[in-house]
Amino acid sequence: xxxxxxxxxxxxxxxxxVISTASTVGTKEGEGPLGQYFDxxxxxxxxxxxxxxxxxxxxxxxxxxxxxxxxxxxxxDIEYIFSGDLLNQGTGSAYGIRDLKRPFFGLYGAxxxxxxxxxxxxxxxxxxxxxxxxxxxxxxxCAAEKQFRFPLGLGTQRPLTSTWxxxxxxxxxLSKDGNAPFITGMTTGKIVDFGVTDAxxxxxxxxxxxxxVILANFKDFGISPDYYDLIITGDLGYVGKDLTIxxxxxxxxxxxxxxxxxxxxxxxxxxxxxxxxxxxxACSAVTFSAYFFDKMKKGELNRIxxxxxxxxxxxxxxxxxESIPGIAHAVILENSxxxxx
Amino acid sequence: xxSSAKNKELYQDMVKKASPNSHIFKNCIKAFVVGGIICCxxxxxxxxxxxxxxxxxxxxxxxxxxxIFIAALMTGLGLYGKLGKFAGAGSxxxxxxxxxxxxxxxxxxxxxxxxxxxxxxIFIVAGPVILYGILxxxxxxxxxxxxx
Numbered sequence: 001x002x003x004x005x006x007x008x009x010x011x012x013x014x015x016x017x018v019i020s021t022a023s024t025v026g027t028k029e030g031e032g033p034l035g036q037y038f039d040x041x042x043x044x045x046x047x048x049x050x051x052x053x054x055x056x057x058x059x060x061x062x063x064x065x066x067x068x069x070x071x072x073x074x075x076x077d078i079e080y081i082f083s084g085d086l087l088n089q090g091t092g093s094a095y096g097i098r099d100l101k102r103p104f105f106g107l108y109g110a111x112x113x114x115x116x117x118x119x120x121x122x123x124x125x126x127x128x129x130x131x132x133x134x135x136x137x138x139x140x141x142c143a144a145e146k147q148f149r150f151p152l153g154l155g156t157q158r159p160l161t162s163t164w165x166x167x168x169x170x171x172x173x174l175s176k177d178g179n180a181p182f183i184t185g186m187t188t189g190k191i192v193d194f195g196v197t198d199a200x201x202x203x204x205x206x207x208x209x210x211x212x213v214i215l216a217n218f219k220d221f222g223i224s225p226d227y228y229d230l231i232i233t234g235d236l237g238y239v240g241k242d243l244t245i246x247x248x249x250x251x252x253x254x255x256x257x258x259x260x261x262x263x264x265x266x267x268x269x270x271x272x273x274x275x276x277x278x279x280x281x282a283c284s285a286v287t288f289s290a291y292f293f294d295k296m297k298k299g300e301l302n303r304i305x306x307x308x309x310x311x312x313x314x315x316x317x318x319x320x321x322e323s324i325p326g327i328a329h330a331v332i333l334e335n336s337x338x339x340x341x
Numbered sequence: 342x343x344s345s346a347k348n349k350e351l352y353q354d355m356v357k358k359a360s361p362n363s364h365i366f367k368n369c370i371k372a373f374v375v376g377g378i379i380c381c382x383x384x385x386x387x388x389x390x391x392x393x394x395x396x397x398x399x400x401x402x403x404x405x406x407x408x409i410f411i412a413a414l415m416t417g418l419g420l421y422g423k424l425g426k427f428a429g430a431g432s433x434x435x436x437x438x439x440x441x442x443x444x445x446x447x448x449x450x451x452x453x454x455x456x457x458x459x460x461x462x463i464f465i466v467a468g469p470v471i472l473y474g475i476l477x478x479x480x481x482x483x484x485x486x487x488x489x
Binding site for chain 2: 152160201211239
């Protein structure tokens with residue numbers, strides 16, 4: 001059975017293997033620095049559908065199916081699906097997953113959803129409740145802009161602190177039998193709110209949650225930053241990354257040497273005009289599924305702390321002047337598996 | 342990492358330092374030039390219509406209509422958004438910006454139907470301008486009535 005460690009962490013006893021991943025992205029992400037790593041790069045934003053929302057559901061369905069296919073399984077082998085997205089009532093996922101006919105937990109952790117999916121999927125396997133689960137998360141730039149910001153055709157300027165929502169879906173099949181990498185532990189994040197109200201500076205709103213959960217992970221497991229080959233946050237972008245480093249420095253921890261953010265990796269901010277970086281559920285989901293999973297498989301990375309980050313606000317809460325609460329969940333992935341003492 | 346009032350205050354300072362500011366001077370120049378060009382185009386249309394023999398009143402109405410049409414067409418073609426990204430207030434403040442703020446939600450929310458989507462959401466951006474514009478004109482009208 002899993003072991004509760006410290007205040008908010010879990011060490012898994014079973015070998016929870018990530019047996020396959022799949023990533024589908026939009027054209028902009030395909031043109032970015034990680035373009036060659038993605039399984040599918042869409043030709044346009046609607047993917048043959050007649051709305052962005054329907055396109056997101058289709059992307060989610062197709063990509064989840066692809067992850068299962070890449071694992072050499074059929075959808076019937078999957079015992080549970082854990083997935084979520086940014087759209088109201090989780091329709092981005094649910095409408096795609098309804099055709100898959102598998103037991104489903106719809107999750108919402110804003111852009112941290114992929115971390116939440118991985119954590120809960122792992123717990124399901126560890127508990128013995130399942131041997132194979134499918135985890136994922138999706139987002140769509142156009143659908144997110146429509147729900148959270150302005151119509152796409154409106155001629156406005158985006159502030160330099162703003163981030164660009166990634167279009168795509170990232171998915172992984174977790175199994176109790178399989179090869180490295182393994183999910184060996186997790187630290188569940190608390191909701192952290194330091195009073196940021198600027199919805200165009202999500203990196204700043206989420207950085208405190210990221211720093212909080214990373215610090216908790218170090219304390220709970222009694223480790224220091226160099227325990228990991230790389231610490232990877234979800235979608236803090238350039239502004240949030242700098243803030244996270246500074247916040248942790250104040251706590252006496254220096255992660256600047258082995259730390260990056262998916263929102264920074266996924267776009268070239270100069271040529272792609274993405275300002276502070278990428279964001280959205282798909283940002284961490286596709287970057288992990290395509291790029292970091294590949295690096296672990298090749299042995300270039302052997303132990304990572306993957307920390308998808310989310311901002312738990314809605315357009316209504318922002319209009320009512322509420323601050324933006326952040327959340328982040330940390331997942332430990334390792335190529336070697338050590339038995340728990 | 343306590344989110345105490347003091348820490349929140351300290352964090353606001355950190356955020357301010359870490360967040361890059363928009364290039365205000367560069368943006369002002371761009372807005373000035375593009376806004377000026379749009380107004381020149383308006384003036385050109387006005388002069389042309391006057392040449393055709395239209396009255397002062399009619400030229401104003403026709404010029405506005407032409408500018409509104411061009412901006413709505415450019416919005417549909419996805420060009421006005423790009424212009425707005427470059428010009429900022431330079432393309433928002435003229436009447437073409439108003440046209441863009443009505444046309445873009447109309448396109449965006451068409452998928453939710455002509456009544457509950459387009460009809461209900463078309464003024465989602467321009468609505469406040471219309472409401473408070475009319476309200477202001479009523480107040481000014483009343484003041485004018487008593488001062489006259």
